[in-house]
Amino acid sequence: MTIDYLALAPEIVIVVTLLGVLSLDLFLPRRKKFWVATLAVAGTALAAVPLIFLAVEGSTRSMFDGSFVVDSFALALKGLLLVGAYIVLLMSVSYIESDRYWQGEYYLMILSSLLGSMVMASGRDLIVLFIGLELTTGPLYLLAGWRKGDIRSNEASLKYFILGVLSTAMMLFGMSLLFGLTGVVGFDELAAVVGDHAAEPAMVLAVLFLFAGFGFKVSAVPFHFWAPDTYEGAPTPVTAYLSVNSKIAGFIAMLVVLYLALPDLADIWAPAVWALSALSMTVANLSALRQRNIVRLLAYSSIAQAGFMLVPFAAAAVADADLAEGFSATIIYIAIYALMNLGAFAVVIAGARATGSGEVDDWAGLGRYNPRLGVLAAVFFLSLAGIPPLAGWFAKFVMFRSVILTGGAGPIALAIIAAVNTVIAFYYYARVVKAVWLDPVPEGAEIPEQRAPAGSLSLALGLTTALTVIIGMFPAIATVFADASQVLTAAGG
Amino acid sequence: MTDWYMLLAAALFTIGAMGILVRRNALVMFMCVELMLNAVNLTLVSAGRALGSLDGQLATFFVLVVAAAEVVIGLAIIVAIFRHRDTASVDELSELKG
């Protein structure tokens, strides 16, 4: 058997980087740990080179009996994951440095989680997908508890861990039943035979178990209750990673399995996806209204956004329409969400330092004494709300367009729920912006001395701002993800 | 015969799931998850045998390795918590609410 090393090159670069991080960390004295961070950031950036080469070359490469496929869909997702991890690493540098311990291992964890999600993006059978998902989440259980002096961080990691392994067990039980019924694990083979078993109760059970497992991973209602606590307790850059990369990984797992392996069972899972989407939007948005802490607000916001992401896919599935259109709209939404949410978390890190607090009320008047940060906060929160000309509007536009093109009672009902929720979401996003710009500085508040954020954090802010604004102005860029997912349609649909 | 193996696996899985709901000691909850994973393994091996396919046993191997890694991670988390709290009970962890 020959192995196509070029197709594996992005993963190989990450592996080499993380082994380098692990060994470099052994020899460096504590004062020089920034070299570990530099290596991690550089390695992540370097992995983009073979990725771009592969994308330009554009052929589909399949390895290991078709269980690992590098096509433009996988490459687009890998690119997104790399950008996400790169920005998270930039955010982490100054944050982790101030915590002072276990920096080397921190970067090791992030990089291996990134590797797991990249493997997943290419995985085309249940086993590779499962191993990739575990490699993605395993290090994150540990990272959530990384501030081990803080009991809230300990608790965050325990909650995340118990519910994470529970969801893994449910997902695996679903997979084992699926294997038992069909005798195959590859997505293509599964797609060919699952239709014959659609009526069996065991198949319904398998699909629902799988679905519940994925529901936990993407933290969609009603499987979301770990998310706000874990997000609040974990170190903020880890929270950013959880809400972006790990959520993307969960969505890849869910959508790819449903779309590539189980399209013939849409009768079983389509109502479930519809309900998951509607519930996530509504419950999370209503809970977000009550939040005072900005990280918890973003936690509920990201649950709600997960609901929005599922809207096009759910609509296409319940209407029994062509899934491809909904699938690519969902992927575009995920990509734009990733960029603006990362930006929002970068603002939270910088803002927590500028105001000395993570409560929305304490951010009052931030725009007066730190206008630059105030503008950035407005950019990302309004983008999350979907205000043009920031990137968020295009995500919402694609979502609604896809649903309306699909038509039918189920999709339209979902679109109405989404529209109502967009308004509710606007209210709490705008509340943050109002606090920053319109509210007076609280009486007697001690404002810490304002310093420019660390270079790496500024770079993260700059990158996310630029991407959010540019994609908002020229949305054609984001459609690269739509084109990429068409490849999958041609191959799998 | 295979159906009986499946039923045993399903029973183990259900008992494990019930344990997660009933117990509040993190260690025991975690053992219940291991129980569920064992049920998955039994399903895979029995199904693989009925199908005459080795893939069931291979999948079992992967589940087992992942379970081992998760045990390492989970016990590290529990030890880290215990350093602060002297407890492994989830009920006593209530810093984060709401």
Next chain:
Amino acid sequence: MTVEVVIFVLMGLTALGGAITVVMARNPVYSGLGLLGTMLSLAVIYVSQLAHFVAAIQVIVYAGAVMTLFLFVIMMIGVDVAEDTAENLPRQRLVVGVLAAAVVGFAVYLGVSQGFDWVPAASGEPVAEATNGTVQAIGERLFSTWVLAFEATALLLTVAAAGAIALAYFRRRRAVRE
């Protein structure tokens, strides 16, 4: 076939008994031992299903490494803390749990008992009885089709070990128990 049935009944009952012990025992040490019983009985069942390799790693990895680690941690944190070893199980929680389990169990029973329509050897060549479950047969498949997943698990174990040390290691001079 009859030998297999006898083994199944005996070991199945032991496994169920162990599982119930895990859930019901008030002391985590008993839970751990119950889990150990379940794992060992499953290993015997694997042998009777000709899955020799899986049976061996079940004993070595699960019953050996995993359970030792569990018991070690229980001893480390549990035994000398009285209120921790005897967890109180309020009756209503038990009732809710049993009800939920009954619902899940019924669904699983329905699915499993009525729904299985086995597709013989849908994935390529059926394995010959002689090589089924041997290290060689599994190894060949493991290192061809699944080699990437295999390497990923190697990395997962490394990362788990490194991360566990980072998380659970406390310097002695820090106040360990405030």
